[in-house]
Amino acid sequence: MKRHVSTAAVLAALALGVSACGTGSGGSAPAGDGGASGSSGGGGGDVPSVAFVPKLQGVPYFEAMNTGGQAACEEIGCEWLYQGPVEADAAAQSDVVRSFVQQGVDALVVAPNDPDSISPLLQQAADAGIAVATSDTDAPDSVRQVFVEQASTQGIGEGLTDALMEAMGGSGKYAIVSCGETAQNLNSWIEVQRSYTAEAYPDAEIVDVVYAGEDQARATQLATDLMNANPDLTGLVGECTSSAPGVAQAVRDAGRTGEVFTVGLGTPQAMLPYLEDGSSSAAILWDVEALGYLTAYAGTQLAAGEGFDDLSAVTDTYPDVTYDDATKTLLLGPPLRITADNAGDYDY
Amino acid sequence: MSAAAPAPPRGSAPRRAAGGGRVLPFPVTGQELVLVGVVAVLWVVLGLATPAFLSSGSIVPLLVATAPIALIGIGVTVVIISGGIDVSVGSIVLVCAAVAATAMTASGLPLVPVLLLSVAVGGLLGLVNGVLVAYGRVHAIIITFGTLNIFRFVGLQVFGGSTIDGIPPVLAVFGRGEAGRTLGVPHSFLLVAVVAALAWVALRHTAGGRHYYAIGGDAQAARLAGIAVRPRVLLAYVLTGLLTGLAACFVIAQGTSTLAPNVGLGLELSAIAAVVIGGTSITGGRGSVLGTVLGALLVQTVASGIIQLGWPSQLSSLFIGVFIIVAVGVDLLRQRRRRSA
Numbered sequence: 001m002k003r004h005v006s007t008a009a010v011l012a013a014l015a016l017g018v019s020a021c022g023t024g025s026g027g028s029a030p031a032g033d034g035g036a037s038g039s040s041g042g043g044g045g046d047v048p049s050v051a052f053v054p055k056l057q058g059v060p061y062f063e064a065m066n067t068g069g070q071a072a073c074e075e076i077g078c079e080w081l082y083q084g085p086v087e088a089d090a091a092a093q094s095d096v097v098r099s100f101v102q103q104g105v106d107a108l109v110v111a112p113n114d115p116d117s118i119s120p121l122l123q124q125a126a127d128a129g130i131a132v133a134t135s136d137t138d139a140p141d142s143v144r145q146v147f148v149e150q151a152s153t154q155g156i157g158e159g160l161t162d163a164l165m166e167a168m169g170g171s172g173k174y175a176i177v178s179c180g181e182t183a184q185n186l187n188s189w190i191e192v193q194r195s196y197t198a199e200a201y202p203d204a205e206i207v208d209v210v211y212a213g214e215d216q217a218r219a220t221q222l223a224t225d226l227m228n229a230n231p232d233l234t235g236l237v238g239e240c241t242s243s244a245p246g247v248a249q250a251v252r253d254a255g256r257t258g259e260v261f262t263v264g265l266g267t268p269q270a271m272l273p274y275l276e277d278g279s280s281s282a283a284i285l286w287d288v289e290a291l292g293y294l295t296a297y298a299g300t301q302l303a304a305g306e307g308f309d310d311l312s313a314v315t316d317t318y319p320d321v322t323y324d325d326a327t328k329t330l331l332l333g334p335p336l337r338i339t340a341d342n343a344g345d346y347d348y
Numbered sequence: 349m350s351a352a353a354p355a356p357p358r359g360s361a362p363r364r365a366a367g368g369g370r371v372l373p374f375p376v377t378g379q380e381l382v383l384v385g386v387v388a389v390l391w392v393v394l395g396l397a398t399p400a401f402l403s404s405g406s407i408v409p410l411l412v413a414t415a416p417i418a419l420i421g422i423g424v425t426v427v428i429i430s431g432g433i434d435v436s437v438g439s440i441v442l443v444c445a446a447v448a449a450t451a452m453t454a455s456g457l458p459l460v461p462v463l464l465l466s467v468a469v470g471g472l473l474g475l476v477n478g479v480l481v482a483y484g485r486v487h488a489i490i491i492t493f494g495t496l497n498i499f500r501f502v503g504l505q506v507f508g509g510s511t512i513d514g515i516p517p518v519l520a521v522f523g524r525g526e527a528g529r530t531l532g533v534p535h536s537f538l539l540v541a542v543v544a545a546l547a548w549v550a551l552r553h554t555a556g557g558r559h560y561y562a563i564g565g566d567a568q569a570a571r572l573a574g575i576a577v578r579p580r581v582l583l584a585y586v587l588t589g590l591l592t593g594l595a596a597c598f599v600i601a602q603g604t605s606t607l608a609p610n611v612g613l614g615l616e617l618s619a620i621a622a623v624v625i626g627g628t629s630i631t632g633g634r635g636s637v638l639g640t641v642l643g644a645l646l647v648q649t650v651a652s653g654i655i656q657l658g659w660p661s662q663l664s665s666l667f668i669g670v671f672i673i674v675a676v677g678v679d680l681l682r683q684r685r686r687r688s689a
Contacts (some may be wrong), residue, residue: 270511
C-alpha cells in the first residue's frame, strides 16, 4: 500500500509541476526582456503609462510591435510597458495582465490568446479605472474601448487566398495549418478564406484545417502529414508566423517545391530563404512596427479620455489609418504582400 | 518491500543462467511486445486506410519526428529507473539549440564542432542536475523543476528577445529532407537505434547498468549492498544531458531556418510520456529503453495517423492521455500482483 501512496504522490507532484510550468513561466516572465515594467511602479509620472501584453514575448512579431510602441511613446509622450508570457498560453497571459492591473497602469492593451478568458480581466481593469483596449487580436464581447486592427479581416483572408490562388493557377485542393485553436483573429481569417475561396475560386477547395500551436516543428510535421493524406494537394497556408515557414520547410524537405505552393502570415526575415527558393510564394503581413505605434497611440488617447475623431497625430506618419465608430476599431490599413523582392526591406 | 539484492525487478519469472548464477529478466518484456504489436497493427491499418501512410515520404518524416523524443527518452528512462526524474530536458534543448544555432549563424561553425558543442553544453547542464540531485538530498522533481526555470532563463538570454534567423543547413543531415537519409534510412533515427541498443546492453548486461535498477528499487538497500549510489545517479543525469544536447541538433534540423525562443517548450512531457507508455515504472526500479523508443514511436504514429485520416488534430491529445493512463494502470496492477504473489 505504501508503494501505491508514493506512486500517487509522484504522479501528483508531476502533474503539479506540469501545470505549474504553464503558469510559472508566465509569472517568471521578467526573466525575458520585459524589464521595463519595473520602472512603472506607481505610474504616477506626468505622462500616461500604456501597458501592452502580447500573446507571447520573444518572437520577432511582437518584438517588432514593441519597437514601434517605444518609438511612438518617445514621439507622443507616454510610458511604454511591454510584458507577455513566454508561451502563447491564456493562463500565463492572465497572470501578466493581473500584475499590470495591480500596478495601476493608465491604459492596458492586450493581444489575447483566448478572448473569453481575458474578458473578465478587462472588466476588472476597467472597474479599477484603467482604460482598456485590444490590439492584434480582438476580444469582441469584452469591455474594451477600442480594437487596434492590423488590417481588416476581410483584407487578410482575401490577400492570403489571392496570393495562393495566383500560385496554384486558381484551382486545386489546399489545406491550412493554423496555430492556437482559440485565437480569434486566426479563426476569423480562416472563415474569410473559406467563404472567399468558395465564392471567387469555385474550382478550389479547402480540404482540412489543422492546429499546430506556436510550434514550428509540429507545423512542419502536420504539413508533411497533410501532403501524404492528400496526394493531390497543391497548396498549403501557414496561418501564423511559426507555421508559415513551417509549411514551406515541409514542401522543401519533401522535394515538392513547384508542385505544392505555400503562402502564409510570416515575418519577412524568417520567410526570406523560402521566398528565395520558391517553397513559399508569398507572405501576407502588415507593417508590424506601425501596428505597435498605433497601439501606443490608442492607449495614450484613451488614457487621456480622448476619442479617435481626430487622427491627425498618426495620419502624418501612417496615412491609411482609419477609425470605425460602429465597431470601435482603429484600422492600420490594407495588408502588405511580401515576396522575395521586398522581404529584405524589413529588419524583423 | 524486499531488501538487499540488486536483483531483477521484472515481474515475470526470472531466468537463471546455467553456470554463473546471474539472474536476468527476459530480453523483451511483455509491455514491449504489446507495443510492437500495437504499432504494427496501427501501421498496417493506417497503410490500408490512408493513401500514403506506408510510403517513404510519410514513414521517414515520422521516424525523424520521433528521434529527438526517443533520444531524450532514453536518458530519462535511466533517470526514472534510478528512482529520479528530469523535467528540465525541454529547457536543456532550449539552451543547446540556442547555442548551436548561434554558433552556426554567427561563426559559421561546421557540422562536427556544432554537434560536439551542443552535446558538451547538454552534458554540462546535466552535470548541474546530477550534482544537485545526487548530493542535494532533495527530490529530483524539485531540483529539476528549479533548473527547468533557470536553464530557460539562460536560454532566453542567448536569444536576447528575438529569433535566430538564417540558420545555415549544416544540420540537414538529421533533417527529414533528402540530405537526412542514406538508402532511405534517416540518420537521426539510425543514431537513436544505435544509442538505444548500447543503452539496452549496458542496462541489462553490465553491473553498472543493473545498479540503476537496484538504486531505484531501494536506494538504502543498494547502498548497503556496496553500490556507489551517488556517482551512479550523477552519471544518469549527465547522460541525459548529453543525449538531450544531441537531440537539440535534431530539433534544429527538423525546424525551419529560423529558431524561435519557444523551442523545447513542453518537450519534457513528451519524453516522460514516451517513457511511461514504454512500460517504465514512474516510481523507479523497472523499465527499459526499448519500451521508451517504442512509446515515442507510438505517440508520433498516432499524431501523424490522425492527420492522415483527416480526423481533428485535437484527438491525438486524447489518445496519448489514454495510453499514459493505461500504461500506468498496467504498471500498478503488475506491482500489486507481484506483492501478493
